[in-house]
Amino acid sequence: MENTETEKIIVIKDVYKKYKGRMALKGVSLSIRKGEIFGLLGPNGAGKSTLLSLLATIVPPSKGAITVQGLDLRKHKKKVREQIGYVPQDLALWEEFTVKDNFTFWSKLSKRKKSKEELYKLCEKVGLGDRWNDRVENLSGGMKRKLNIGIALIHEPSILIMDEPTVGIDIQSKFEINRYVKELAAEGTTIIYTTHDMSEITTICHRMGVLKEGRMDFIGTIEEAKYNAENEGWNIKNQEELIYHILK
Ligand SMILES: Nc1ncnc2c1ncn2[C@@H]1O[C@H](COP(=O)(O)OP(=O)(O)OP(=O)(O)O)[C@@H](O)[C@H]1O
Numbered sequence: 001m002e003n004t005e006t007e008k009i010i011v012i013k014d015v016y017k018k019y020k021g022r023m024a025l026k027g028v029s030l031s032i033r034k035g036e037i038f039g040l041l042g043p044n045g046a047g048k049s050t051l052l053s054l055l056a057t058i059v060p061p062s063k064g065a066i067t068v069q070g071l072d073l074r075k076h077k078k079k080v081r082e083q084i085g086y087v088p089q090d091l092a093l094w095e096e097f098t099v100k101d102n103f104t105f106w107s108k109l110s111k112r113k114k115s116k117e118e119l120y121k122l123c124e125k126v127g128l129g130d131r132w133n134d135r136v137e138n139l140s141g142g143m144k145r146k147l148n149i150g151i152a153l154i155h156e157p158s159i160l161i162m163d164e165p166t167v168g169i170d171i172q173s174k175f176e177i178n179r180y181v182k183e184l185a186a187e188g189t190t191i192i193y194t195t196h197d198m199s200e201i202t203t204i205c206h207r208m209g210v211l212k213e214g215r216m217d218f219i220g221t222i223e224e225a226k227y228n229a230e231n232e233g234w235n236i237k238n239q240e241e242l243i244y245h246i247l248k
Contacts, residue, residue, distance in 0.1 A: 009034045009190050015064030017050050024050040026214040037185045039205030040194040046211040048194045052161050056086040085157035087165050095137040110155045126150040142173025159190045178204050198243040
């Protein structure tokens with residue numbers, strides 16, 4: 001992947017976020033390229049969800065600038081929003097309705113309304129084709145996560161922001177979600193992904209960023225992280241040791 005200015009679909013420059021006296025982000029800068037899967041790591045309370053909320057235009061930054069495809073997020077909130085799909089940590093589903101009704105409901109609210117056939121295709125793509133007529137309350141945790149992802153993709157965003165999309169689900173669903181994320185990126189969707197799971201970072205992410213107490217402590221590939229650790233005199237034997245070193 002070339003590192004040209006034009007390829008930088010997201011540019012975050014010296015961003016701060018303050019919540020009632022607490023500084024959650026303290027000067028974060030980061031660029032993300034088109035089609036990249038960028039993993040965001042960090043201990044609890046490091047500011048990962050805050051950074052994602054800023055990108056998803058849910059909360060504004062206190063200071064600093066964010067551009068998405070060259071559009072300043074403060075000035076072009078609506079246009080930026082059209083390009084972003086957000087998969088929140090908490091599920092936003094109507095439990096007592098069917099998968100089909102959930103897709104239809106969110107499609108009606110979307111700028112790019114989809115036909116029933118298109119919604120079904122999307123449902124199949126996220127691996128829920130055979131659950132189209134099932135009530136959400138009868139789905140497994142993994143299936144609900146897939147539905148959450150499907151809903152975030154209705155308006156065909158060029159950027160997908162995923163806040164721990166595989167936390168607490170079965171291994172097969174996790175594998176399927178990871179595979180789908182890779183497919184989406186190969187088709188050109190840019191993905192920002194938070195997880196506490198290092199194996200996910202190593203299998204799906206092109207690069208990662210490590211947030212610590214609101215500051216970006218490291219940005220690079222897993223190989224670079226390992227190289228840095230070894231340069232500091234650490235003998236990294238496995239993934240667990242690397243994650244311990246990265247997060248310490
Ligand atoms: N709405 C809010 N009001 C006040 N403080 C907040 C709010 N949201 C987050 N914070 C604080 O900002 C800091 C960063 O929180 P954030 O949720 O972004 O971290 P995180 O890295 O996503 O954590 P986790 O891994 O536990 O989800 C924390 O100290 C948190 O308590």
